[in-house]
Amino acid sequence: MTLPARLLLALLLALAAGAAAAADELLVLSYHDIRDDVPIGGDPDAYAVSTQNFAAHLDWLHGHGYRPVSLSQVVDAAQGRGQLPDKAVLLTFDDGLRSVYTHAFPLLRAYGYPALVAVITGWVDLPAGGEVDYGPRPFGHEDFVTWAQLREMRESGLVEIASHSHDLHRGLPSNPQGNSTPAAITRLYDATARRYETEDEYRARVHADLARSVELIRANTGAAPRSIVWPYAAYNSVANAIAGELGMTVSFDLEGRNTAIAAGRHGADLHGLARLLVMDNPEVFDLAYELRHDPEQTSMRALQIDLDMVHDDDPAQAARNLDALIERVKRISPSHVFLQAFADPDGNGSADALYFPNRFLPMRADLFNRVAWQLRTRAGVEVYAWLPVLGYELSDPQVRAAFAIDSREPDGIFRLDFTRPEVRRIVTGIYEDLAVNSYFEGLLFHDDAYLRDTELAAFAPEQPEARTRALIDFTLELKEAAERWRPKLKTVRNLYARPVLEPQSQAWFAQRLDLFNAAYDHTALMAMPWMEGSAHPERWLDRLVAAVRVHDPQLTQTVFELQTVDWDRGRPIDGARLKAHVRRLIAQGVRHLAWYPDDFVADLPPLEDAREAMSARSFPYEER
Template sequence: MKRHSTWLRPLLALCALLLPFAAPAAPTAPEAERLLVLSYHDIRDDVARKGDPDLYAVSTQNFAAHLDWLDGQGYHPVSLSQVIEASKGGRPLPPRPVLLTFDDGLRSVYTRVFPLLQAYGYPALVAVVTDWVDLPAGRTVDYGPRPFTRDDFLTWAQIREMQESGLVEIASHTNDLHHGVLSNPQGNSTPAAVTRIYDPATKRYETEDQYLARIRSDLERSVQLIRTHTGRAPRAIVWPYAAYNSVISRIADSLGMTVSFDLEGRNTPVQPDLHGMARLLVTGNPTVVELANILRSDPDPVRIRALQIDLDAVYDDDPAQIERNLDALVERVKKIGPNRIFLQAFADPDGNGSADALYFPNRFMPMRADLYNRVAWQLRTRAGAEVYAWLPVLGYEPADPRQREEWAIRSPEADGIFRLDFTRPEVRRFIAGIYEDLAANSYMDGLLFHDDAYLRDVELPQFLPGQTEARTQALIDFTLELRDAAQRWRPKLKMVRNLYARPVLEPESQAWFAQRLDMFNHAYDYTALMAMPWMEGARDPERWLDRLVEAVRVHDPELRQTVFELQTVDWNRRQPIPGKRLKAQTRRLIAQGVRHLAWYPDDFIADRPSTADARAALSARTFPYAEE
């Protein structure tokens, strides 16, 4: 993993702050079978106690103290071979197993780490970028705080010596994928392993075949170099920047690298599938006390603070105005400090709730502009928020009039969103392909399924009268298909789905929506409940919200999965809700135990609600302060 190049430093600094405190994985295995994996990089004698230019460097003194503390606390360092054996049902791992990993193939692994491993008798996994080993004289690598030369990286002779000791196993960190590549016409660079490269000369992206051929060639080269110089092919791959997908994972599998690591969480149950194993990224040169506090404390539970953003408001016919709008959005998000952005990935210029076009390259609908990926990446790297792609489930308006006519849901309701009949196989392929193309061409942490995913009891006659739960489940199953299509290119996506308030307050109205909170909470990570009293015609909005909280508790007693999404505009009167009232509503909800809050729309152009009010209401910071 990690760094060099300025394009990824903001993202990686954010990961360093967030990942050690991410929510632990669900308890799927006994403690003795859960593996703690620590991810280190450079180990130097001269690392500053705080504020070192290299966030990923750990001092030799602190690293030695880490090893001593692990030994004293009953941790048992294990080798990759032991992990693989245990995963196949062989000898189980000892209590409190820990795997030490070192990324990038830095010289300090030989000069500082290896002597300590020998002294303690601890095994480790060293992941090398083979293109950086025995770096030619005169060539440098932009490695964060300064350009690194051949003296900063391992040599093949040093790698052989460590491997022959029996303590160190060598993994691939790819041959030459530890950098960014051009990902869109606006000039963004994103991780080479997961990006279809954009060629400004031809104004085209890599095809899927070209992309996969590039990845295969790189991994084959890495495996060949490691085998040639050490006599053993690698069994594990550490994807640079923890960026990978299921398709390139299968390429790695075919080359013998059936174990892989990312940076989500801190430990993993040892089971037959060893893909995407969690690692704790060690950053900020922690003392042994600080490391102990991280490992001993339960991470704080996530409390979502989200803005739902219209990409239609960023778009403009003038590219220069798009850039000004994007800067305004990013600066506002930085000042407010939410931890989630629900970002529109479809174009709806007529505001009817269905997609006329898309904001990413795809095979199925017009692309209004190649905009989603750029905005999502800027929000992630510059503003530090996780980005969830917000897309319709059924609400697409095909450019082909014949398809539009044949595929439409026939409804007697004139005021509904235009939707496609998802029971038709050709429609399922059409929409799943859109989700796959989004994931293949764009950055995202999760998906927000739009509020178009409803089904009236008078629609789609193949569902018999009274089959309300069957219609609800059919829509859920379809969204899971869409998730699977996206996860081909973006693994471990979180899922959120919009839910109207009426099925919660009036359960009998499920027949009119095919939506139900308990079924949603079983299927998705979170449900974004449209807590919008003015939209529902409530005479007393605050009392209406109180009733909604109590109704939600019936299905979500601790309010762990329900995001209360407020409205910032009274669309009936076309007036904004005063910021003071929105702040009071968020405080009222929090006082009743609500954990997760969002609102829509967020007018970043007109600064409505004001940045000060938005920061007070929806900042995820411990203390929402104004950043100068």
Template sequence: MNRIPAFVLSILVLLAAALAPGRADAGEPGRGDLLVISYHDIRDDVARKGDPDLYAVGTQNFAAHLDWLAGHGYQPVALADVIAAANGERPLPDKAVLLTFDDGLRSVYTHAFPLLRAYGYPALVAVVTDWVDMPAGRQIDYGPRMFSRDDFLTWTQLREMQASGLVEVASHSHDMHHGVNSNPQGNSTPAAVTRIYDPAAKRYESEAEYLARVRDDLATSASLIERELGRAPRAMVWPYAAYNSQVNAIADTLGMKVTFDLEGRNQPIVPGMHGDGLHGLARLLLFDNPGIDDLAYELRHDESLEGMRALQVDLDYVYDADPAQMERNLDALVERVKQIGPSHVFLQAFADPDGNGSADALYFPNRHLPMRADLFNRVAWQLRTRAGVQVFAWLPVLGYELPDASLRRSLAIDGSNPAETFRLDLFQPETRRIISGIYEDLAASGYFEGLLFHDDALLRDDELVGTAPSDPAARTQALIDFTLELRDAAGKWRPKLQSVRNLFAAPVLQPESEAWFAQRLDAFNAAYDYTAVMAMPWMEGSSRPQAWLDRLMDEVRRHPRALERTVFELQTVDWNTGEPIPADLLKAQVRRLQARGARHLAWYPDNFIDDVPPMSDAREAISARSFPYLEP
């Protein structure tokens, strides 16, 4: 398998920059913070830019990095220092930095190690044990060329580096640095987080089979490292930064109580973090042979200032009973998203063919509703790897039409308006169990980086009287708490999920209407990474759409720092007439919102079948690229 195969190449690039507001700090690390930098190959002949190996760094640039870090007050630390700080034994120095090297390449010994000794920098070297001292004649497809045993470290070299006191060896798995079959359509996704699909048996690995496979791999790797080096590994560096809480727990039981991913740059290391606190430590992935100016930019720029540009997409329009037509629909979607260039896609994970806002079925294997097609994982992965966007799964919170009619009736919200979306009663334990299971099943079956909570999460003041709190703020909080339970249920299999929740405009424009919706902007912005305000004047019956949007913006701005987390989600269709909003008007709305300070924008629906809004206008309005025009 490739070291950085096509199925994961774009993930690693985008993970290096994919930060939610408030989840990672901006700029250089301060007191008690740890910066971790991820390197791979160090070579003399790396092209200045555009080398066939995107993750190789030139020897001169690597030396310049060490010199720049030393000259700007960074203090090198070893893994032992990080563990000691987490145990409360001694604090990390200011601007602490830990260097890591993935994959166990020979250049760590021949090119990096001499410089580490010269500068006195410790490092963590993560090896794929199946590649160390591999047999003569065996080759690994490492991307730019086939690699042989001469390209990887030997146990003798690892023993020498470890004996220097500068290098600690971590596991990078025994044999999970590759993709495995993840769905009936044949997509490959990282082995450590995927339940393998067997096309012959037409079944997925069970949870027990999956966890046993991971445990066997990690146990083999840890045993080999201890046998050859005399020390068991204390850290696990997940291939492709793909992990979940369950495999971290396995690593923990095998003595690897520190694990790393590739999301973010800095994190505080404080006493009491031993245990789960040292799992999933952020690392800055270096790629495209950065010079010191590139490194300085990566360490100093404020990622929280970057805006979201999102398309909300109906998977119902990808689905077709004819598999060939469904593939054509998928290709049309991916090509459109690639050409427009948004940062995010909010992708429907439920089937709503009657358009009533609740889920009749789901697009992933699950325990509770029919599966219309095993489609979500396929489309999400194609969007991620071919179009280079972050995919958020869009699911209802309460709107599930359970196939068992008696159960559906017993769990339904009594007396709700039949014209509104069917919803289940969140105060019934069985409702919570079922919906939490749906979110967990979604996360177990597909790759995504966030959740969009649907607009069905509302609770009127005349619903569930005597059961729901009478105070509107308490009802709002009850719904928030439930969505966070759902996020955590999905988080069992998908770590560090970002969250977005739809908010009707009425509670923003008329705060007293919290009583009608159990929704409030400041409460949402405190609970979620983003709030997607439904900035849809035609849906609200406004005869003066621009004035209505101006007023909405004014009300959002009244809340401190609300623009940092508020997504203004525009409508592209007037559902009263069925006609598209004219593209010029849509672009004018985007420009005005931006001019008045809107940082995050989205729209719904994005009709990839009929090219509405037209692609050229969509690129101009909603692209996240700095040069949003047609690529050659």
């Protein structure tokens, strides 16, 4: 950005500053290392911020009406003993690096800003010769804050000490392949015993770690911590409950940037407070943009990917497939990946097995968590688990037949009768097992969630809305089951095009766009003209956009999911034509786009076309 443009942006932001945030909105900023020598770009530590830029942040916040608050003020507001000021901001510092004392603390005193310092107690006063693999280089004793420095900061009245765990800031083996995921949420895989940690063992391990951290902070600073900042922002409701039992009734993640704090709305539950991660050494202009732009306006670009294409009985080939997938996703740079979590080798739309440890179906391979975590960390995308709602082919033929929906359609997807308590227990258990064993940020409910007007005697044929709402309620139960282990999940549900284009067909599917958009974060509309037999795909897409606008006028919730394969003719859709469809939809105001399938093995659609069509970057061409 040129200097005049930067100055113009700063002026516009300053003019916008008059629109104050809601009085009960808390902004939390997450910092790590504050150093003098951080360049504008290219520092090995992406989380380091220069002292100069940090001081400029404080000055900008002060000058634009942000009011610093302490954790005590946040707790008081949640418990009805006060109210947060307009544009309240809380500063947090993770990892307990020495610079929080040498560089940040003097500036906090100068500006009168309170802060929360979250320390890994196993790293405080690291013994001489001890090292921590911190990323850019090994960190030693001189890189971490001491207990004496923590006491001094706490006794100033400006700084409160939080736990960042004792020894959970690391990965643990989570599958037979030896992949590591965050210790606070991982069911440890014991390669020697060839088994996973039980829930009781997991609880005991997390409790012991947090109890050790609480005791060290209390003994060395004179006050036990009231809050936990989860390493890598990875946590679940069970871990939060353990922290609460130990007196840490406040917890923080990195989901979003603001949280409503008001007695009666948020109540006294202060687990999972949002924070904005400050990284890449932002200048004031960059920080101001982050605080002013509306993240809800960000467009989605999603690839829906078959994990069946990654799986191979040969581990070496599976590893090559995974590398090819990660490389393609990195180069396309979508915002999201909808990743298959079930095995469907016969392609009939229902699950024959699952790609995660579970109690109900065979596990084809412990693959989902491995791929999802690498997509998140190596390719930088949000991963949504794509899973059936009803389509599970249970191993016992008699049980499968007894629990199946008696359908008259010979070519439909096999589905279980969700009105039966036994089926609800099985499917909610599958979603819970997925969340126990995997890291993901949302759920895509498969297109198997439909009901014909001739199916299930519990619903009268003339009651299509009752069937639609019953299926919606069931999917929300599944989300709730998963959220016990994966909080704050986003939801997307597949929707066929016919109920949108032909409203009278809603009775045939038990699907309605308006009800879906009210229940889920997004609806993934299957904008697939060849699948629907259209002889004029472009005109068909135009009609679909017009029909969607009736229920979603600004097109804020509907994801238009294109097909990349003409399944009837067994051939891929030309990449140039797909790009033209994307441009056509965007020209009509469509904001969210996806496609299926994305074939990373055959490079279809071709990488150059895929990048132009599905990149979430503002400049969707490969940097050279």
